[in-house]
Amino acid sequence: MSSSAVMRTVPRSRGRGWKNARKWVLPIGGIAVMVVFLAPYVVMLLDALRPSGEVLATPPAFLPKTWTVSAFVEVVSDPAFQNWLRTSLIVAVSATIIVILVAIPAAYFTARFSFRGRILFLGLVVVTQMFAPTSLVVGIYREFYDLGLINTYTALILTDAAFNIAFALWILQGFFSAIPKDIEEAAALDGCGRFGTMVRIMLPLTLPGIVTAVTFTFIAAWNEYVVALTLMQDDALKPLTVGISSYVTAYQQNWSQLFAASLIAIVPVVILFALIEKHLVGGMTAGAVK
Amino acid sequence: MGGRSRRQRRARGTASVAEALLWLGPALVLIVGIVLYPAITLVATSFGTYSITGLRKGDAGTSNYTNFLTSPDLPRVIGNTGIWVGAVVVLTVLIGLALAQFLSKEFVGRRFVRWAVIVPWASALVISSQLFKLIYDYYHGVLNQLLLSLHIIQKPIDWLGDNHFTMASMVAVGVFVSVPFTAYLLVAGLNAIPADVYEAARIDGGSPWQIYRRITLPLLRPAILIGVVLNLIYVFNSFPVIWILNGSNPGFGNDTLITYMYKLAFRSAQHDVGLSAAAGVFNVLIILIAVGVYLRLVNWREGKEA
Numbered sequence: 001m002s003s004s005a006v007m008r009t010v011p012r013s014r015g016r017g018w019k020n021a022r023k024w025v026l027p028i029g030g031i032a033v034m035v036v037f038l039a040p041y042v043v044m045l046l047d048a049l050r051p052s053g054e055v056l057a058t059p060p061a062f063l064p065k066t067w068t069v070s071a072f073v074e075v076v077s078d079p080a081f082q083n084w085l086r087t088s089l090i091v092a093v094s095a096t097i098i099v100i101l102v103a104i105p106a107a108y109f110t111a112r113f114s115f116r117g118r119i120l121f122l123g124l125v126v127v128t129q130m131f132a133p134t135s136l137v138v139g140i141y142r143e144f145y146d147l148g149l150i151n152t153y154t155a156l157i158l159t160d161a162a163f164n165i166a167f168a169l170w171i172l173q174g175f176f177s178a179i180p181k182d183i184e185e186a187a188a189l190d191g192c193g194r195f196g197t198m199v200r201i202m203l204p205l206t207l208p209g210i211v212t213a214v215t216f217t218f219i220a221a222w223n224e225y226v227v228a229l230t231l232m233q234d235d236a237l238k239p240l241t242v243g244i245s246s247y248v249t250a251y252q253q254n255w256s257q258l259f260a261a262s263l264i265a266i267v268p269v270v271i272l273f274a275l276i277e278k279h280l281v282g283g284m285t286a287g288a289v290k
Numbered sequence: 291m292g293g294r295s296r297r298q299r300r301a302r303g304t305a306s307v308a309e310a311l312l313w314l315g316p317a318l319v320l321i322v323g324i325v326l327y328p329a330i331t332l333v334a335t336s337f338g339t340y341s342i343t344g345l346r347k348g349d350a351g352t353s354n355y356t357n358f359l360t361s362p363d364l365p366r367v368i369g370n371t372g373i374w375v376g377a378v379v380v381l382t383v384l385i386g387l388a389l390a391q392f393l394s395k396e397f398v399g400r401r402f403v404r405w406a407v408i409v410p411w412a413s414a415l416v417i418s419s420q421l422f423k424l425i426y427d428y429y430h431g432v433l434n435q436l437l438l439s440l441h442i443i444q445k446p447i448d449w450l451g452d453n454h455f456t457m458a459s460m461v462a463v464g465v466f467v468s469v470p471f472t473a474y475l476l477v478a479g480l481n482a483i484p485a486d487v488y489e490a491a492r493i494d495g496g497s498p499w500q501i502y503r504r505i506t507l508p509l510l511r512p513a514i515l516i517g518v519v520l521n522l523i524y525v526f527n528s529f530p531v532i533w534i535l536n537g538s539n540p541g542f543g544n545d546t547l548i549t550y551m552y553k554l555a556f557r558s559a560q561h562d563v564g565l566s567a568a569a570g571v572f573n574v575l576i577i578l579i580a581v582g583v584y585l586r587l588v589n590w591r592e593g594k595e596a
Contacts, residue, residue, distance in 0.1 A: 026397035033392065034406040037470070041409055043432055044421050058429045059438075102316040109313035113305040121314055128325045130581060132527035134548055135573045136325070138555050138566050139332030143324075145344060162324030165317055223414035226529045230556060241414045248420070255424060262417045269412040274405045280474060 041266075048072065048259035055255040071256035072264075081261055083236045084243030088265070090153055091228075091239055092221040095160035099168050099217045100210065102161070107172035108198050112184075129166040133159060133227050141230050151234045159231075160221035167220075168213040175209030176202060208279045215276050219269050240265045329574070335567035342561045354568035363542040363550070371526070371546040373457055375580075378464035378525045383517055385465065386472030387510075391502075393473060394480045411470035419534035422463045426450050426535070450535055456544045460535050464525060472517050479513025480506070515588060519581055526577050547573050 047055045048071050050064030075081050110118060133140060140159060141150075149155040179202060187201045203210070225241045232238045235246070240261070247258035273280070311318075339350045358364070393404055410418060425431050426449035434446040449459040483506065491501045507514075529548050536544045545553065551573060555566030 022397075026392075026395055027399050029392060030397060030399055030403040033389070033403050037406045037410055037466075040418070040421055040425060040466075041413070043425060047424070055424070056430050059435050060430050060432050062432065062435075098320070102320060105313045106317040109305070109310060112302060113310070114302045115305045115310040116307050117310065121310075121318070124318075124321060124326075128321055130523055130577060131325055131329060131574065132523060134527040134529045135551075135570055135577065136328045136332055137552065138335065138563065138570045139328030139330075140324075141555075142331045142335055142344075142563075142567075143328050158320070158324050162320040165320060169317070219412060223416075225414065225416045226552070241416050245416070245420065258420065262413075262421070265417060266409075266413045270405075270409055273408045273412040277401075277404055277408065 044259045044262060048256055048263055050256060052254050052256040056253060071254075071260035075257050075260045075264065078257075080235065080243065080246075084238055084240045085264075087153070087156075087232075087237055087243075088222055088239040088241070091156050091160060092218050094153070094157045095164065095221040096214055096218045098157070098161040099164050100214060103165050103168040103172055103213065104203070104210070105198070106165075107169050108176050108202060110169075111173045111176035125166045125169055128163065131163075133163050133224075137226055137230055140227060144231060150231055151237055153237070155231050156224075156228055156239070159227050160217075160224055164217045164220050168217055171213045171216070172206065172209050175206040179205050211276055212279050215272055215280075219273065222265075222269055332567050332570050332574075335563060336571050338564050338567075340563035344561075344563055350564050354564040355572075357565055358568045358572065363545075367542055367545050367547055367550045370457065370544060371548075371576075374461065374464065374532070374546050375522065375526050377461045378468060378528075379518060379521045381461070381465045382468040382472050382521055382525075383514065385469050386476055386517065387514070389469060389473040390476030390480055391506075394477050407470045407473060409470075410467050411474075413467075414530075415467060415528070416530040416534060418467055419463065419530045422459075423450065423534055423537075426459055451539065453543060456536065456539065460531055460544070463531050463535065464528065467531070468521055468525060472521060475517050475520075476510065476513050479510045482513075483509045515585075518584065522581055522584065523577060526573075526580070547576065 046062070046064060049067055049069065051066055051068060051070070054061075054065060106121075110122060144150055144152075144155040147155075183201060183205070184197055187197045192200060223241060224239070228239050228242045232242060235243070244258055244261040244265070247254040247261065336354050337350055337352070339347045339354075341347055389407070393400065393407070425433050428434065428446055428448045428451065431449070433449065434443070437443045438446065447455060449455050487505060487509070488501065491505050496504070526546075527548055529552065532544070532546055532549045533552070536549070542550055542553070547569070551566050551569035554562055554569055
């Protein structure tokens, strides 16, 4: 209150005119930004809602001449699509669970304790983040080829988990170090062991961090493409990202189906992201920007 | 901020290596087994010769590297990579800065704008790339249709097939999908700047531009730094955009190092595993050097202490 009172007495560099205009200018700018970022996906939706033949009309019409949801119906009842969806769900959920189980103790421990090799471990994590699976894909393929794990969920789950530990660890570490030590010490006095302290005291306090880490990992695994393209050659085992491109090939051009399937893949993830939008900013400050 | 975290660092307890292994073990196993081991395999593979089916036939010495480095396509591919990474990262960070500034202002409906910005970020790159492939299409794409009806162009442009436009079209998509993450990262950075700093500057009579240049930008430096580094890594390694949008063009005319390597490994007639592994090692070294040079240029350490 007092600070705003002070501010009112200070001459502002921009006058009352801007303050009034601002009420209009900012939301209009907001609409422009929305149009830019949503327009391509509106095109996608409109193309999913018309027959494939109409998608390939020349010249293209913005609105469908025939509105139909048949592409969505066909995709959902397509056994191939159901397989891809199952793979995506199994892989993304498993990878996320592994990352969380593995990253929480590591993040807590490195945030709270010093030990020999701590810097080495953190250095290793940073390097992981620079080694994207894309540049290592030939090595990853060789490893799973030697292990006989080509065309298995295991290979994809392990890869998605391993390459996402780094980011989860950074986010969680930021949250753990932000919690005052006294809280923990009080818990220790009350007879909690280190593990008990982490589970009962620290985890509830770092929930936003965990939610952020879960979301990021899930989305990264859900959207992964290059490793799946390489390791999953059996059509029934492909995830959505790889599988759905077979709707549009040199031989058949089912654009409506492709886009209906794409929207089914995108919408849950967008909702997930939107739900944690507030944590998204907070989580990234704690983890990355610190 | 700095003082607090330094105090906390000193307050960290000590633990034995054995106990550390217990807590870090699972993470270590995964990182070593699935990240480091393939990296080592990659290096080992790059010194071998392989049959088309992937069986090791013997040592190649350094011949994979000499073959890779003397391949006639390499200069073009390196040039493409430079343009792709340079253009996408610079444009992404500049647009991201502007968008972050905008998104951190209070206004009616800001929530919906932020949600809209999330969409390209949350969508799989391969899906957005396929979408843009149709939008850019010579005959059926809405982009030509839109530009024609606005009389910006007189006849349709082959965005992905005409070599004058292919790279620029791909860069546009690269920027479009990279800006949301970058903007959010920078919003996080902006939120971390205490409000009283701005108030003090305003009381001192600073103009908005002065405040932005003298106060916001320096305080945003760590966030910008991270934005540039992460984008360097992501954009360099970005596979789907080029793979899909350049997919129907023959040869390596618009490939970057990443898609070039992938074609050598899995799509070329020879299926040359050794050669593509050498390319992979080259790529890893390039990105390590690029990030290292960037951090040196911006005096990372100095910035962190300040």
